[in-house]
Amino acid sequence: MTHMTAAKAIVEVLLREGVEKAFCIPGESYLSVLNVLYETPRIELISGRHEGGVSFMAEGYAKASGKVGVCFATRGPGATNLSIGLHTAHQDSTPMVAFIGQVESSFRGREGFQEIDLADYFRHLVKWTVELNDARRVPELVHRAFHMARSGRPGPVLISLPQDVLDETAEMVFQESEMLSHPRPDRQAVAKAKEILRHAKRPVIIAGGGVTSTKSAKELVELAEKLQVPVATAFRRFDAFPNQHPYYIGQLGVGAAPYLVECIREADVVLALGTRFSQITTQNYTLLTSGTKLIHVDISPDELNKVYRPALGIVADTKNFMLDLLAELGESGQSKEREAYIQEQREKYEQYSEVRVTSGQHYVNLEGIMGDLMNHLPSDTIFTSDAGNFYGWMAKHYRFQEEGTFVGPTSGAMGYALPAAIGAKVAQPEKTVVAYAGDGGFMMTVQELETAVRCKIPVLAIVANNNMYGTIRMHQEKHFPKRVIATELSNPNFAQIMTNMGGHGELVEKNEDFVPALQRALASSKPALIEVRIDPQQVSAARTIEELRAAQPAKQM
Structure with a gap:
């Protein structure tokens, strides 16, 4: 039995659960936990640039490491931003524990600053939610959260942390235990x-x-x-x-x-x-x-x-x-x-699945890129992927040789690839980790390039740029041909953004330039990005926009 604050007890449970890495956006509602982590070097805390990115980092880390992913965010807006990664973890059966700061207990129910009923809001997104209202129950509830995340069909768990409870002191009772949950069949x-x-x-x-x-x-x-x-x-x-x-x-x-x-x-x-x-x-x-x-x-x-x-x-x-x-x-x-x-x-x-077309006439052909990646990357390279039509070329042509080499969201979440790659690289630092994304999804978490540079996490991002939300444009052309709205985009020079962030950037506009760019990016030992310009008319691996339009007449309005 040990006398300590709830904040210190939370970190003690993390240590006992074997947590070595955690991801966060700092917030005033859980400063007391951050203060304890400051003096806990056994846990590396990686601070990102957006809660959505942080939740994807924790989810990617969990998949790549086989451990429970841990993330922290503040109340209200921080919590809602974090929710995309928890939804992804739920659909992918990924074990995660999310700690979210909460309004002080005495302010609850008054629509306090950034107040949300977190347990109720997240109830259908996660396996289990709980609010910590009694400091003495920290060992019980936090250990239970890790057990729930790992056991049965794994998934995410959320713990709400009222700000005032974190500073309460109590006699904490920690009990060592080992939970085995691998049932055998009849x-x-x-x-x-x-x-x-x-x-x-x-x-x-x-x-x-x-x-x-x-x-x-x-x-x-x-x-x-x-x-x-x-x-x-x-x-x-x-x-x-x-x-x-x-x-x-x-x-x-x-x-x-x-x-x-x-x-x-x-x-x-x-x-x-x-x-x-x-x-x-x-x-x-x-x-x-x-x-x-x-x-x-x-x-x-x-x-x-x-x-x-x-x-x-x-x-x-x-x-x-x-x-x-x-x-x-x-x-x-x-x-x-x-x-x-x-x-x-x-x-x-x-x-x-055979790669037949190795180059494009005026743009980079992604079929050829898949062949280059298979020929020039180690077989244990870990790929993370966003959702989008660019992914169709990987799904069709890339042949994964080893287990533990693909990390992607079955939830179809955009913005996943880059932060998940950061999490995967933290989990497997000795392996090459490649984030594969389209321009639409990549821009949703592009700010995490700074996280990779600041924390010296050398991931490689490959961004297929066609200046559009390609998947939605495909559906648009199928159902409402030629009636284009809201799917056209304009983009910056992604390679220059990477260079400005302090990493290594490359722009590729023809297939024969890709392999040299890939080799330079990997040799840089920095976070790196290769932007490949692809044909906006080739909206999917199977069809062009004109072919889609020809397949179905325009609907009468």
């Missing part, structure tokens, strides 16, 4: 899964976040080979399975390849590993047919039967399920028919 369920898969004619595995979060690509490779089953990855889970493996057949994302959608719709058995069957993965909830037997494995019982009714639903840690199924399978024979089926799907993937 043995009968594993045996039944084995039976269903053994008798399948055209099975497919869909690998989701349950594979990436448990770093179990190795086990998935072994399982796929032993079962002779091809593997597709869920939306933005490219690295759940090595893309160069002959059993990999593609990713289920926006505009998924028709051959892959057809393959899964014709499958007689689908083994879904740790995926929540999101709208994007399921192609607007149309992916599975009534003739498909679904084996759905997820750590959260809430995810089973939420979208599709499984023939067999198994509540378990994905890695433990695979290990138990591998043990149950023992030695298995090989089927020539199954191998031919897999080879057919693999050949379709290779034909679809």
Whole structure:
């Protein structure tokens, strides 16, 4: 039992939970916590330029490190700015704990300065919210927050910190504990899964976040080979399975390849590993047919039967399920028919994803850029990505060879790539980390370039610039051809912005200049940025604006 302030007790719990890095925008409502962190060198506090960026940093750090991401923000505007990263963490099942300052207890309910009922506001965005109203309960509630963030389906947790409570002193009782939350499947369920898969004619595995979060690509490779089953990855889970493996057949994302959608719709058995069957993965909830037997494995019982009714639903840690199924399978024979089926799907993937166009006539061609990145970056390079049509070239052409090499938001959040790359680089400083973004999203958090320079975090940003909100322009042309409004942009010279910030900037206007620019950027050992000018007419990897307009007549108003 130790006598201390609530602020000091919060930091003590962080230390006991193994927190080494935290991200913040400073605010007067939690100055007492900042004051304790000042004398706590074991925790590095990284201050950003906007709460949205800070929340993305913590979320990217959590994904890249496998630890709980921690961030701090002040009340009111700071809290609402922070919310985008918490929503992303919720949809991506990323463990985070957010501490937000709050109005003094005696001022609550009077519409005090920047007052928001934080617990109520965030309730549907996070796994759990709590307001700290009693200093004595700091050990209990903060330890519980970390447990909630990690356990079951991981996710974000928010703690509201009334300013006056932080300075209250109390006798704190800290109890050491270790929480293990990796449930194993029922043995009968594993045996039944084995039976269903053994008798399948055209099975497919869909690998989701349950594979990436448990770093179990190795086990998935072994399982796929032993079962002779091809593997597709869920939306933005490219690295759940090595893309160069002959059993990999593609990713289920926006505009998924028709051959892959057809393959899964014709499958007689689908083994879904740790995926929540999101709208994007399921192609607007149309992916599975009534003739498909679904084996759905997820750590959260809430995810089973939420979208599709499984023939067999198994509540378990994905890695433990695979290990138990591998043990149950023992030695298995090989089927020539199954191998031919897999080879057919693999050949379709290779034909679809092959880089054919290596340069553009008047602009940089992103297909060629994908080939250059694969040829000139280490295989363990970590990519973070914004949302936008520029990402379609990566989704189609880039082949992720190692797990833990893609960090992207299934929430479709713009402005994510740069701050998430900062968080990922803090987590994995020895690896090359590349933020891949379009001009629209990049401008939403461009100020975090200063954070990277000030804190000496050498990330590389690649910005595809077509001076428009490309995704929305695509939809605009599909539904209201030629009626262009609100999607055209003008941009500064991004490379010059990076140089002015103190980093290394490059502008590339033709493909043959990209690799030398890439090499110079990496050799600079500074935060770096390469702006690539892309064709505004090529609004997606599949269509130009004129092709979209020709496909559908203008609507009559």
